[in-house]
Amino acid sequence: MKNKEIVVAGVMSGTSADGINVAFVRLSDRPRSGSRSASISVSAFRGQECPRHIELLGHVEYSYAKNVRAAVLGAMNASRASVADLAQLNFLLGELYADGVLAAQRKFSVKVDLVACHGQTLYHQGKAIPFLGRTLATTWQTGEAAIVAARVGVPVVSDFRPSDMAAGGKGAPLVPYLDYLLFRDASAARIVQNVGGIANLTSIPAHAAPSSVVAFDTGPGNMVIDAVTEKFFGQPFDHNGKIAASGKVLEPVVGKLLKREFFRKKPPKTAGREEFGREFVREFLRTCGRAKKQDIVATATALTGASIADAIRRFVLKDPTARNRPLCEMILSGGGAKNSTLVTMLAAELAPLGVRVRVSDEFGLPSSAKEAVAFALLGYQTWHRRPSNVPSATGAKRAAVLGKVSFP
Numbered sequence: 001m002k003n004k005e006i007v008v009a010g011v012m013s014g015t016s017a018d019g020i021n022v023a024f025v026r027l028s029d030r031p032r033s034g035s036r037s038a039s040i041s042v043s044a045f046r047g048q049e050c051p052r053h054i055e056l057l058g059h060v061e062y063s064y065a066k067n068v069r070a071a072v073l074g075a076m077n078a079s080r081a082s083v084a085d086l087a088q089l090n091f092l093l094g095e096l097y098a099d100g101v102l103a104a105q106r107k108f109s110v111k112v113d114l115v116a117c118h119g120q121t122l123y124h125q126g127k128a129i130p131f132l133g134r135t136l137a138t139t140w141q142t143g144e145a146a147i148v149a150a151r152v153g154v155p156v157v158s159d160f161r162p163s164d165m166a167a168g169g170k171g172a173p174l175v176p177y178l179d180y181l182l183f184r185d186a187s188a189a190r191i192v193q194n195v196g197g198i199a200n201l202t203s204i205p206a207h208a209a210p211s212s213v214v215a216f217d218t219g220p221g222n223m224v225i226d227a228v229t230e231k232f233f234g235q236p237f238d239h240n241g242k243i244a245a246s247g248k249v250l251e252p253v254v255g256k257l258l259k260r261e262f263f264r265k266k267p268p269k270t271a272g273r274e275e276f277g278r279e280f281v282r283e284f285l286r287t288c289g290r291a292k293k294q295d296i297v298a299t300a301t302a303l304t305g306a307s308i309a310d311a312i313r314r315f316v317l318k319d320p321t322a323r324n325r326p327l328c329e330m331i332l333s334g335g336g337a338k339n340s341t342l343v344t345m346l347a348a349e350l351a352p353l354g355v356r357v358r359v360s361d362e363f364g365l366p367s368s369a370k371e372a373v374a375f376a377l378l379g380y381q382t383w384h385r386r387p388s389n390v391p392s393a394t395g396a397k398r399a400a401v402l403g404k405v406s407f408p
């Protein structure tokens with residue numbers, strides 16, 4: 001498969017624990033024109049070998065069954081999960097990922113050469129902390145790659161994050177590699193913003209070298225919105241932001257929560273359910289008091305929008321009031337890009353900063369497919385024994401070849 005065009009299935013399941021995204025991506029080291037489907041133009045990653053052709057052949061999303069979602073969320077609750085539960089979940093997810101790839105092969109009538117499977121994060125501690133006399137950064141993604149390899153019949157690259165941590169990084173974020181290849185621009189500064197369970201951004205100054213890429217988690221994405229929508233309306237998420245649109249934002253609540261340490265902390269920084277899960281939602285609800293339930297959903301939505309804008313003001317635009325700044329665009333992706341109330345709130349926060357909001361779909365990359373495409377790219381790099389972390393984004397001391405390979 002070396003130096004040949006190959007089709008990689010990128011498989012992603014994020015912290016929202018909503019399900020599995022599968023993207024089929026054709027990759028090649030040679031630029032290619034005249035392909036049937038929309039091809040995304042790629043700029044070279046300076047000083048490193050990387051694909052020059054990335055073409056999305058198809059993308060599909062499979063929701064977890066209700067009981068599987070409950071098991072996944074339960075497993076993230078470190079104090080309660082049993083070892084037997086975790087071992088079983090590992091193998092079950094392997095089967096479900098394989099089912100997803102096999103179903104997508106039938107749907108798109110395409111056979112893949114390689115699977116790149118992120119796995120389901122159960123725990124992520126990006127910053128090293130003391131443990132039994134050593135200081136360790138740790139992470140854990142589950143979903144048995146040996147099962148995926150056996151069922152699909154092709155090699156599987158999995159477990160991308162530990163390699164970056166072994167090189168001194170935080171193991172996250174890894175998507176900036178794709179962001180840089182696809183969205184670097186000669187004249188516009190770009191902020192590539194993904195709104196999944198957690199929201200994260202990649203800042204790419206105009207005409208930037210890889211070393212000037214900054215990326216970090218800005219705070220909650222859909223996680224708090226989902227939690228309060230489930231609690232008050234019995235729905236897993238606020239479809240198109242309709243509930244939030246019918247409520248009124250409690251501005252003092254947003255102001256108070258933005259004072260928390262996480263939002264003030266300088267990047268690089270990462271967050272997970274540890275920061276914005278159950279405990280945070282409890283505090284959020286306490287701060288909202290006896291407000292109307294639609295106002296609480298509106299406020300959770302505004303908190304996501306305001307925390308993103310706040311992060312941009314503090315850490316991305318060095319001087320937000322400066323005139324004659326080069327054009328700055330936000331490229332939005334993730335499930336949150338479908339929440340139109342959130343997008344409207346975000347655009348209103350960013351307009352005074354001179355940042356224009358666009359969605360990644362405008363660039364030929366469907367917003368919900370982006371992370372799965374990113375892991376297809378990372379898998380491709382690993383298969384060719386090439387690095388794909390962005391050290392300035394993760395804090396790693398060196399470029400690292402990410403992941404492990406399982407053979408069928």
Ligand SMILES: Nc1ncnc2c1ncn2[C@@H]1O[C@H](COP(=O)(O)OP(=O)(O)O)[C@@H](O)[C@H]1O
Nearest residue numbers: 014015016196197222237239240334335336338
């Ligand atoms: N039509 C929609 N309207 C509003 N929110 C949506 C919509 N579709 C998806 N979402 C939100 O996106 C989340 C999933 O986003 P995703 O990018 O898959 O996150 P993750 O990577 O954390 O799994 C859902 O939990 C939901 O909050």
Ligand SMILES: [Mg+2]
Nearest residue numbers: 014016018019
């Ligand atoms: Mg998801």
